[in-house]
Each structure stands twice: as C-alpha cells, then as structure tokens.
Amino acid sequence: MTDLSATTGVTDRPSGTAQQTESAAPDPILQFLDRQQPETPCLVMDLAQVRDRYRQLRTALPDARICYAVKANPTPEVVGELVGLGASFDVASPGEIDLCLAKGAAPESISYGNTIKKRRDIARAYEQGVRLFVTDSAADLTNIAEVAPGSQVFCRVLVDNKGSRTPFGRKFGCPPEIAAQLLRRARELDLDAYGVSFHIGSQQLEPVAWEHGISAARQVFENCAAHGVRLRMVNLGGGLPAGYTEAAPPLADYVRRIEESLDRNFGAQRPELLIEPGRFIVGDAGVLRSEVVLVSDSSDGERSWVYLDIGRYNGLAETEGEAITYRLRTSRDGDPLGPVVLAGPTCDGDDVLYQRTRYELPRTLRGGDWVDLLSAGAYTASYSSVGFNGFTPLPTYCVDGDEQP
Template sequence: MSDLSAATGVTDRPRGTARTSALQRFLDEQRPETPFLVMDLAQVRQRYQQLSTALPDARICFAVKANPTPDVVGELVAQGASFDVASPGEIDLCLARGAAPESISYGNTIKKRRDIARAHEQGVRLFATDSAADLANIAEAAPGSRVFCRVLVDNAGSRTPFGRKFGCTPEQAAQLLRRAAELGLDPCGVSFHIGSQQLDPQAWEHGIDAARRVFEDCAAHDVRLRMVNLGGGLPAGYTETAPPLADYLDAIEKSLESNFAERPELLIEPGRFLVGDAGVLRSEVVLVTDSCDGERSWVYLDIGRYNGLAETEGEAITYRLRTSRDGDETGPVVLAGPTCDGDDVIYQHARYELPRTLRGGDTVDLLSAGAYTASYSSVGFNGFTPLPTYCVDGDRRA
C-alpha cells in the first residue's frame, strides 16, 4: 500500500509525517466495519490557517453542508471560524459546538418564515436572500437583521455548477437591497457562488463585477453597501489537478482592485477546500465480475451513490483511489455500488484501472473524500446504513 502523504496530493504540510501516521494508524489498527470516512482534524486546521493567512481581512465562513461532523465543526470553532448554514439543524450543531450566534450566516435563500424566526431568536443576525418573498419573511421574522443578496453568475469551470436555482440579476439584487432598507433591515452587501470545485481562478471576476454593479446602483439611491461575499468554490484534490491557492487569490485580488476603489468587507464560504483533502473513505470490495462485453471487469464496492458518493452522479467528481493490492498488474474496470438500483454505478465513462487481483474483502480507499460524502449519505436506502465518520488528529500523537 502506498504512503498516504504521496497519495492524497495535499501540499503545504510541514508536519505531514505525523498527520499521515495518524490516519494510517487508524486505517491499519482500528479497522471499523466498512464503509467509513476518517477525517484528519490537523489537516482541517492547517487549511483554515492557510486561507486565513492568505486572505487576512476576510471572514471565513465554513460551509457546514460539506462536512457536518461535530468534531470538525468544533475544531473550526476553536480556530475562530464563522459558519455558513442552510437549516435550523446546522445552526443547532454550530451552537452546540460552541459557535457564537454572531459567527453564523444563514446563507440559504430558501427558508421557512418560522425557521428565520427561530434563527433570530437564537441570535443569528446575518441572512442571505434573492427574492422579494424571502426578504419579506426576513423583515417580519428577523427585524433589523443584516441581509445580503445573492446574484446569479456564470458557473463555467465548475465540476458541480448550481444552475439557475439560486440568485437574481444585479438589477433585481439592487432593487431588493433598496427594499430591505425600506423594511428596516440593514442591506450590507452582495454574494455569489461560481460553482463548487471551481477549476478556473478567473471565475470570480464574474461575481465581483456583478457585485460592483449592485454597489453602484444602490449608492445612486443612497443605500451604501459594504460587504462582498465571495462564496465557495475553492477546490480539493481529485483526479483533475487544480491550480494552487495562490492563483485563485491573485485573481480575486486583481478583480477587487479593478472593480472597487475602496476595498469592501470580505466574506468567503469554503467547504470542500477546508475538509476535502482531510478525509479518506475506506470501502470494501464486495464482488469482482466479468463484463458482458469482456472488456472491463465490474468491481462492486460497499459504497455507492446512496451511502456517500452522490457527487459521482454524472461522474462530476472523480476520486483518486488506492487499494490493498496496489503494485499488482492492472486492468480497466467499471466501479459500482452495492444497492439494487441501476443508477448506482460510480464510474463507467471515466477510465479507471485497478489491480486484476482484486477480490471480495479487499479494500479500496477513496482519497480526498472529506467533503460531500457523509453529508450526502441517505438514511438507509435498501437498508444500507449512513456513512459513519471517525476523526483523528495528526498533530497529536497517541
């Protein structure tokens, strides 16, 4: 089995040996029932520190949906992070792990009035919106709160784009923010999201340019905005090589300088970047069978679309793999999950080659699997249980 530090593609790890040994020790010694996800809190901590150092004036709001493991949230609370939440459950989780209410941004534009009221009662004062109906609910249920409006932008370059579900035009955003002021709310700024696992550092230009236009429109009507929410999109390390963090931040800085004479307050909502590379998902081979065409073997794992690998839909996210038989002769395979569902096929178009010696009971590790795996796991499709998560800390030796 190859060394984890070489396999995960994680960079900037000055204490990589300790972190590797913590994960590897867990995998080698603990051996829980598969499938399971194991997270290295040290890597989460390092990624947060890396981003906060590189973008020191930005408020970093962890997108809780990426990995809501309580210990992960608690680690980020300890680091001073803020949190982007989508539901009352995520608010409860953050508060239970010690987050201050003022550190929470209710970033979902689709929310019930009673959920807004509950968040306000808990002390949350920052809300996203993108519609007149939602804005009216915020004004009624969370009076005096700060609001920012999400604009719809081009998601080109993203492996998992958002389509047209969220956001409005810059003109509509300006109208909504002006209306927010009339309703007694504090219209603080503009947000956008250029798509998850964004591989084009220049993509943020679309959102920053749109934010500038909203700022100018509002200023012409004596409504002064002050915050730009840069959203998420910073990548993790899958089979496609992503540019380094510096390329993204350089592009963002240049766009801010060209669009704003006075630098706005910044907020950023990383999820995948903070937790993706910190996780290894261990699965077990259930069966290996010959294909009907005789060209590729089918490798069936005990993990699939419904118990952790939802992001393999359309083969959008292609994980790097490591097996217990690495080093043996390889051949082309189709990878599939364990359920009685014809759509539970993981990879059949992306070309994967795995050892020809793989048999039932062997292990296959999916690397950089810390984001959108356990959080996407179903509650029990076909009776398969949700994906459990364990945490280790590579900076603290046992």
Template sequence: MHAVLDSVGSPGLSTRLRAFLDDRAPETPCLVLDLEVVRTNYRAMRAALPEATIFYAVKANPAPELVRTLVHEGSSFDVASTGEIDLCLAQGADPSAISYGNPIKKARDIAYAYGRGVRRFTFDSEGDLANLAEHAPGSRVWCRFLVDAPASGTPFGAKFGCSPEMALRLLTKAADLGLAVDGACFHVGSQHTDPAAWTAGIAQAGRIAGGLADAGVPTRSLNLGGGFPASYREQAPPLTAHATAIRAAVAAHFDSPVELVVEPGRAIVATAGVIRTEVVLVSRKSDADEHRWVYLDIGRYSGLAETENEYIAYRLRTAHPAEPSGPVIIAGPTCDGDDVIYQNTPYRLPTALRAGDHVDILDAGAYTASYSSVSFNGFPPLPTLFVG
C-alpha cells in the same frame, strides 16, 4: 506496501489516517476524518485570503467534532437550515458568527434563527426579503445574484440568485425596510477550478455596489461564496491563485474598501477525509468482457452522491501493486441500476484485486457522509470516525 493509484502529485493519506486504518482496521464502509488536516486547511485559507472572514459551509460536512474544531480555530459558519444553526450553537459557535446563507427558507425558520440570535442572512427573492424584514428586523443581509461565469465541476444551474438588476432593486428595498444592507453575494458553483469565475462575479458585484451607492446605500461587505476546489484525480489550482484573482478583481471593481467574506466547505474538509471500503465482488458480464465490474460496499446512496454524472472523480488506493492493472467499471452494492460510480471515467485497478480487499477513497471528507440515505436497500448510513 500500499500503492497510491491515480496520484497527481498531491499527498495521499496523512500519516495519522494511514496509521488509523492500519492499526484500527475499522469496519467498512466508514469515513475517517483527520481533524488536524481540517485545521491545516482552515489556516491555509486564512493565510491565502487574510483580508476575508471565513464562514465554513457546514453542509460540506456537519460532523459535530469538525464544527467544534473550527469553532476553536475562530471560524464563522454558513448554515443552510435551523438544524445546522442548532448544531453550530451546540458546538460553541457564537450566534454572531453564524450566517443563514440559504435563500430558501420558511418564515418560521427565519423567526427561529432570529430567536437564537442569528443576525446575518442571505436572500435572493422578494418573498424571502419580506420575511426577513418581518421576522429578523434590523439584520445584516446579502442579496445573492446569479453570476454569469464559466461552469464549475458541480454547477448550480439557475437555482440560486436573481438577476443583478433585481439584486440592486431588492437591496435598495432592504434598506428601506430597515435591514442592515451588507451588499451582494454570489457563488460560482462548487469545485470551481477557474479563478476567472470569481473575477466575473466580482465585476458584477462591483456594478451592484455602484448602483447602491447612487441610491445612498453603502456596501459594507462582499460575500464571495464558496466553490474553492479540492484536488481529486485532477490537481486543482492552489488557493493562492484564487486569492490573487480575487484581490485584483476587487481592486479593479470596487472604488472604496470592502470587507470580504468567503464560505468554503470542500476546501476545508475534502482532503481531511478518507473512505475505507471493501470490495464486495469482482465480476465480468460475459467470458469475453474486457472490463471487470468492481462492486464496493459503498455507492451513490451511502455517501458517494457526488459521483452522480461522475462529477467528482476520487483518487483510489489499494494495497496491491498498481501494476498490472486493467480497466474497471466501479459500482455500489445496492439493487439499483443508477448506483454505478464510474463507468465513463477511465479507471484502472490492479488485476490482483479480489473480493474482501480494501479500496480507500481519498479526499472524501466533503459532501459524503451527510448525503447517506437512512436505509436504502437496508444498508446503514456511512459512519464517521475521527483522528487528530
């Protein structure tokens, strides 16, 4: 009965998600997360890179139930704030399994983290390094450098990371300041589908490790960041392709064995979630308009933030037969002209689609609910429900 649109060969909904939507008919909009898929994805990442320690990037989805699930799986956690530290600890994470990966932090937040037992930090600037030395003495540190690699699906630009030269200087200084130097880290940008991006970063990290060795500072680990992709409308390469590229690059650019760390977020949780929405309205702007406008009860301000610039093109699913279909512009429910989801990406939806019908947004477990605005236009934030 349900037709999967824009399928690219990867499975649609898990049986559990499908049954939940059919049986429970939750109020829309809502995100439903299948925790069993989270476990499966976590184990797939572990299997693809057994030599790496996994720090789940909590920002991808900070739902407490999800964090607890990953605590039970043995995951470590990459956090962006003291709020995320408190969240992880409350769900049973050990402070030794938490890394404060945000290089932008207040001195008092470093002190707070240290007080809660956190002993791993990432920095990318002189100022943050000085604060770490003062407020988190003896902690293990990575310095994030700006990787020179092809852009990802949602590129970071230059916001994070310093030049490799500065990274070498600051890591050497970190050792002088009594911090426990782990080594370099980089992030290729979120939703990266080109394994060569990691190759470029690992080569640069290898040169930094060489410089550190010359200065008498051994490299303990290499933090490869996140960016491992999920499949949306376009199929992403399998994790194993990334793992192979990473393994080869580490062998080529590091003389001695080095511990690996990865910080996946999207790759763990994206495919575990579906957002159920309702069509608010289907309209045309003029009697001659070829496109229909399909307005959903979710938009950029209530969970679909990653559709900014149409970066992420989600697969959609309706209860109608896929054909006949026609071109649509898809928009959110607010009185905001920027709250348009897809107008350049060519989407088609069934001509039978009507107000009141459901549209399911697949693979929407990452970077959705926590972006929701508190009350923009008077709409409440996206709630999360759980199965599995």
C-alpha cells in the same frame, strides 16, 4: 504542514489510477484504519488537516471573514475544531444552526446562507441570535424584515458557473438589477442592506471565475449607491477545490485572481469580505475506506466490474454524472492494472460510480480487499441515505494528526 500544491495539484498520470501518498511521516488516517480495523464503509477525518486548511486560507485572505459551509461536512468534531479556530459558519437550515451553537459557536458567527427559508425558521434563527441572512427574492426579504427586524441582509446574484465541476444552474440568485432593487427595498424595510454574494460553482477549477461575481457585485454596489444605499460587503461564496483526479490550481492562484478582480472593480474602496469554503477545508482531510464486495468479469468482455460496499446512496452522491472523480488507493497497489467499471452495492441501476470515466485498478483485486477513496471529506457522509436497500449510513471517525504519539 500540508502543502496545498501537493494535495490539490493532482497527478499527470492516467486519470483514476491509484496514487500513493508521498509522505515520510506516518499517515494518521492509515494508522487509525490499521489499528482499529473499523467496519466498512467509513469515513476517517484528520482534524489536523482541517486546521491546516483553515489557517492557510486565514493567511491567504487575512481580512476575509471565513464562514465554513457546514453542509460540506457537519461532523460535530469538525465544527467544534473550527469554532476553536475562530471560524464563522455558513448554515443552510435550523438543524445546522443548532449544531453550530451546540459546538460553542456564537450566534453572531453564523450566516444563514440559504435563500430558501421558511418564515418560522427565520424567526427561530433570530430568536437564537442570528443576525445575518442571505436573500434573493421579495417574498423572502419580506419575511426577514418581519420576523428578523434590523438584521443584516446580503443578496445573492446569479453568475456564470463555467469551470465548475458541479455548477448550480438557475436555482439561486437574481440578476444584479434585481439584487439592487431588493437591497434598496431592504433599507426601506429597516434592514441593514449589507452586501452581495455569489457562487461561481463548487469545485471551480478556473480562478478567473471570481471576476464574474465580483464585477456583478460592483454593479449592485453602484446601483445602490446611486440611490443612497451604501453596501459594504462582498461574499465570495465557495468554489475552492479539493484534490480529485484532475489537476486543480494552487490556492495562491485563486487569491491572486480574486485580489486583482477586487482591485479592478473596487480600487481603494475595498469592501468587507466574506468567504464560504466547505470542500476546500474538509475535502482533502478525509479518506473513505470501502471493501470490495465482488469483482465480476463483464459480459462485454472488456472491463471488469468492481463492486464496492460504498455507492451513490451511502456516501458517494457526488459521483452522479461522474462529476467528482476521487483518487483511489487499494490494498493491492503495485500489481498490474486493468480497466474497470466501479459500482456501488445496491440493487439500483443508477448506483454506478464510474463507467464513462476511465479507471484502472489492480487486476488482482478481489472480494474482501479494501479500496480507499482519497480526498473524500466533503459532501459524503451527510448525503448518505437513512437505509436505501437496507444499507446503513456512512459513519465518520475523527483522528488528529497533531496528536500522534
């Protein structure tokens, strides 16, 4: 139903200007907003688009096990929808395991994908039936061996994140030679040394980036094989994009590069594949509706300041460093545009969304008007503060575009 190139291949026009949804069919999210007029700010998710994205990826990588990265959007309805489609789940904490199980996921569909785990949280996951764990350190591996005996483990390697809008730095992963040591040690500890994972950085705009990870995985496979340990799985991580203001390649480009890299590195010995999409599944399926609180002429006489009732602390955490630049839609689209600085509602000087990035909005915009942030379904609501400055967390509503009357 959704054409990926249309939703993630975004706009040649000046960055940040409002963009109309070009669709003949009524937009179920707009219909919901028009009918319900919910308090703003709020996030509205279209479950039909979530399903559609999952199926696109299922078709494009038919032999990969798709582990939805729950952290991207832990709305129970979204998780439940993906359980129904047969997805697996990449979880970061006991809280996310509980959520998946509560929505009907089988324990064997869960991958405990956080390298940073308390020993008792590993034990708890094991008791709940989870048998797949990532690791990247000796201390964590020992914990897994002791409290989750016999489990499958994969080791995360550290790879170049060039091309990512939100790179990971050095927090996760280890060099291939250390990964191989850990996996060989895993076998000695009677764990199932299963494979290698990597993450080339979220919102990765260069499909060729996966080569860094796949070739590193091959090195680990070879090193282990030379010591009699046969690894079987490559976890391609996350990184597939959603549609923000900058153009992103279509899914087909990513898949082609991944397949080429797998051929080059593994040839006929193609490993089992696992992939951890989050943003790709839910990003474009959500619209964040906000209200203009105030428009103020700036003291520098150039750009107006537009203050929204949504900001960095109640949902737009990914505007930190202006890393993610959402497309906007307003109730005054069509009116003449002028340059603006966009800011959130708190008494916090860092609660500014876009100051360096050039955004233009209708000059007629004023307090009480609405501004929609498009493709805001990933990494928004769950980042909300519990109440910084007394502003309440961002609520999420779900609609289903396939169930329209």
